[in-house]
Amino acid sequence: MKEAMASVFCVSGCTLNQWALDFTGNYRRILESIKRAKAAGSKFRSGPELEIPGYGCADHFFENDTELHSWEVLAKLLDDPTTFDIICDVGMAVQHQGVLYNVRVIFLNKKILLIRPKMILCDDGNYRESRWFTPWCRPKVVEDFSLPPMVARITEQSRVPFGDALLETRDSVIGFEICEELWNPDSTNVDACLAGAEIIFNSSGSYHELRKRDLIRDLVTSASLKSACVYVFSNLRGCDGERVYYQGLSNISMNGKFLAVGRQFGLDEVEIVTAKFFVEDIRAKRATFRSRGIASASTCTYPRVKADTYLVSAIGGLANSAIEWPEMDAEEEIAKGPACWLWDYLRRSGQGGFFLPLSGGVDSASVATIAYSMCSMIDEAIRAGSQEVLADLRMVIGDQKYVPPEENGAKHICQKLLFTCYMGTENSSGTTKAAASSLAAQIGSNHQNIIIDTAVKAIIAIFVAVIGGRIPKFQAHGGTPREDLALQNVQARIRMLLSYLFAQLMLWVKDRPGGLLVLATGNVDEALRGYLTKYDCSSGDINPIGSISKTDLKSFLKYSVDKFNLTALSCILDAPPTAELTPLKDGQVVQTDEADMGMTYAELSTFGRLRKQLCCGPLAMYLRMTAEDPSARPADVAKKVKHFFKMYSINRHKTTILTPAYHAESYSPDDNRFDHRPFLYNPQWKWQFKSIDRYVSQMTLPTNPRALLSSGSLSRKPELV
Template sequence: MGRKVTVATCSLNQWALDFEGNSERILRSIEIAKDQGAKYRLGPELEICGFGCADHFYESDTLLHSFQVLKTLLESPITQDIICDVGMPIMHHNVRYNCRVLFLNRKILLIRPKMLMADYGIYRERRWFSPWRSRQVEEYFLPRMIQAVTGQDTVPFGDCVLSTKDTCIGTELCAELWAPNSPHIQMGLDGVEIFTNSSASHHELRKADQRVNLVKSATFKSGGVYLYANQRGCDGDRVYYDGCAMVAINGDIVAQGAQFSLTDVEVITATLDLEDVRSYRGELCQPQMESELRPCHRIKVDFSLSGDDDIYLPTHQPIQWHFHTAEEEISLGPACWLWDYLRRSRQAGFLLPLSGGVDSSSTACIVHSMCVLLCQAVNNGNSHVLEDVRRVVGDESYNPQHPKELCGRIFTTCYMASENSSEDTCSRARELASQIGSTHMNINIDLAVKGILGIFSAVTGRWPQFRANGGSHRENLALQNVQARLRMVLAYLFAQLSLWTRGKPGGLLVLGSANVDESLTGYFTKYDCSSADINPIGGISKTDLKSFLLYCVDQFQLTALTGILTAPPTAELEPLTDGQVSQTDEADMGMTYSELSVIGRLRKISKCGPFSMFCKLIHMWKDVLSPTEVAQKVKHFFRMYSMNRHKMTTVTPSYHAESYSPDDNRFDLRPFLYNTRWTWQFRCIDNQVSQATTEAPKQ
């Protein structure tokens, strides 16, 4: 009857500027799609060059190599008899566009440039690309290398759709789905039945449901089939693209890909009945053509997605989407990101200064989770993962048997003790290292600290003292910082040479463990052991990390975490009192971690300055704090924030998991030199507090 179509979408682990690997993964996905009977294959955004090329998009090389890959795809026999939809940058009339190129049997059908740019949060697309004008179609003159393959001089370039013999297909690109005037609205009213979306959407905690609901809503209102493709993995930056390729019809998801996976190429196919779309629209969405509606420019294609004998072909039925909990997301997302970084950096493992506290323990548990995922992938027959694992450990015959055993080969932890360290934190670190299987070391830094202070004393004739021993605040702070910075120096020394001492090749990547809330106030030493190669928890709140560790107790049977969770967070940089810790993080910061999370979201997501933040918090915290106490909290935060903002210019590259991250690099574009007195802003707060205390509340 010619009414059932099989279509394919995919998640690919592409890597910026890896044209060789990217083209291989694209061809593999097309081959899988064909094997599963698909007649249309959709891939992620900018899949040929990788989405994260950033300022490499300015380079003519990036455009040239993208066309060279396109030529390879056009010539490959794998791409025959299937409509292929691939993404790449293209320059048209000396302007760069983020484009989809649709081709069939060595002929380019159309080039669809992106019309709505993602220019918020971590995205800066207008820096490299211009948006195309809606409903405009022009002729694009193909490069000679492409003309030689296709025999075409020009092809349609612009906002147009494909009309095959049996249906009509329209394109959206990533952010266009999120916009209030999404192209699928007008396309649906004009009879387009299949919508495609090529995306590079990154993972944030608790974000997946937004994406799924948008796809469902796009087809619930006016019917239709929706194919969503997404990039997967770390393509060279702080974000992890989390897959979730899917197919929907008439408001229901019928096929779902994994959100977190170590599989580089995942193809999702679905067989759908176009008559379901037509009957859905006929009953619920009878077209009411508006006078200002401009019809889509259609490109006719002598090709059918359906066959003449498909009456017995089963169609995909609605499924229930499984959403991960936030704790599962923390366990899986950063773990996949770490693995991509490790295997692509060609290093031999990780080293982590393990203090026995919540933060470093969370980082250790994420590495353990990575080892669990690797063993599962190998057991499931993933030969690519096994090949990468063998290369990392330097053993071509190695087969990982258990996460704990693998952890011992690629993960080194060290407890860096000083005279200010307690036995409790030392034993907690040792116990956790034993349970996850890391190679663990105890390192005493007192000799190094005394050496550094000896140099200082020889030059100045003075020996600084801790506050507990009669020293000033400046002396106390300097003595804490020298311990923290020496730990960073020692961490890198052991990362470079610890494998050498065991007769093994390679070096280790140093992992950081500062959480997002500490970064907000700058509660860490610049260039201390929070300074590392990468930090998997730098975008995660302390509150979420505690919940994650509770999850790890049950999921991985890491009972050592129970004691870590009940211990008060402490830097252990000041002298002990009767052998016990007297310094705590929350006392040093002047507020709790839960209060910091609220303030961080108001600062970044709600875009609050000191006064507007105070106005919101007096209502949010009215049951626990007076207006005067709220004012004190707000002032203290902004003083700390502005004094320490310079630290964000050197913060370790962190996994981007929260939209209130203070990361200065490309995300939180604020100054790092402030007038820390905030005189005008604080005066407005004081006036409001004074007014609140003199006026009786209105009834």
């Protein structure tokens, strides 16, 4: 192990933008990453989780085709000279003895060294791994695996090791983790390092959530510091066909210090992080880490497989110096994450751009700004020499000779990709119309101003003719709440109908092929409360802000005023949020969102956090809110909590049809996979609300319901409700 003192090792991790079931593209990107790793002098290349089939295959993992094509891709990789003289670690799904596993396949020079299955699966958040895979339940055990003939012919191996083992090269020992194994309290890297592993490779599929990036920093640095090792974290990046965006940030850490960190967001499909380091620094750290030495000496034997190669850099060079973790505010995450997700979806959908109903409010302005951020990133990538991004842009707009101009390139690209439309009615204000036009001019979108009153009146006229002459009225004109709501919803739904008409025909008008994707504009707080019209502009093909709070969107727009020089956003931020669906009074808007909802956006964020993140029902939410704000009147808190749960319940049907949205917030009510709840509620919540009433009347403010149970406060016979 100590043949070459002060020798520089070189290893690489990869960030890949893979696409579920795109075996051709996935193979091309994997091969390119291996080429780049070798060019950097690396002797070990590790990629992200399930990189061959794509992480988001979902129930396609049940299909034999998915595994078959994965083996075919692996066979091509094994047989390609590009993969020679470097240890390659790739991810796929493999069936062993009738059980499907999420595995890493480690190979060198046409020989498979080890197939290492995932031992701890992830089933929280948007993950459902145990639906398709089984964890390897035999730590430190290796079995024989029979290779399929197509691979055996290339490797000249009939059986290879399958299980939990370390890889021993001629100069070091390597261990493996797969994503969730790092997050778990009993991380597998600990035993591996105690058994002698000096380098840990983690292959991950970690998606973006706002403010999550520092969690990766803490987990990786803690692992490399506590285990005294080099830790290589390789992650997916991009939209591979799901509502999530995998966030990159591949990195390499040694003894608690970062040696290399990749970008979190970017348009490049392949990115390499490479580090050169002295392995003696690990051994010196372990020699002085006395309690670790005792634990290591008492650990169980770990099986090892041998690789007849060295990890010493193929081209030499200096070892990496430690670097700082790059910080990023939530506003920048909103500017870049959803923008990259939109670009991936657009270029992979075969459509020619986006259509956005631009109302002049915060939500639609946020979507427009994110789209403009996307165009800015495209322009920056092309200026940096990315032929891949330029080729994708030309394909989308249908012009194989297009090159954005040197000046105002992002604005010119936006003119090609984003079509916006202000759909006014007699209830719309001049302020919002001006704001929408000003913003569209600053970002360069194709913009239209239209009036939809004729269509609204035509729909109402059909109803009046059918029911015999009764004319519904707004409350401001003497109508009932039912009439008022129906008239508001007609306006909102006609906007969606027109959005799809324009989206399908605007490129036809301009003699361009394809159609436009309709961008929805509902935020996470309004979805949670159900404050939206079913099938209005909260509906669309995709929604970049559907999991972002109004509070964060406002902060993002403030950031964008300076970042993108979009001064039109200032007046949008100053105006109170309003749907503009009821009659004006003296030319001014009288309807506001917060008054209609009966709660503020800040309160909605609190309700969302307590409901989802802290798993609070009505009683627990009331108790938590009174504990967090002792100055609040218990009766007021109770009223707000009851109103929230009532409105959440009666509007639950809206949540089930929300437009597929970018996942960014951990209290999202997305019904697809993230937040599984009943479809039909009793909105009276009789038992729960009466429990709240008892505490209001008693002015009792315990901190949580578990404390009540343990103290016996709820042990008396409950009243029937």
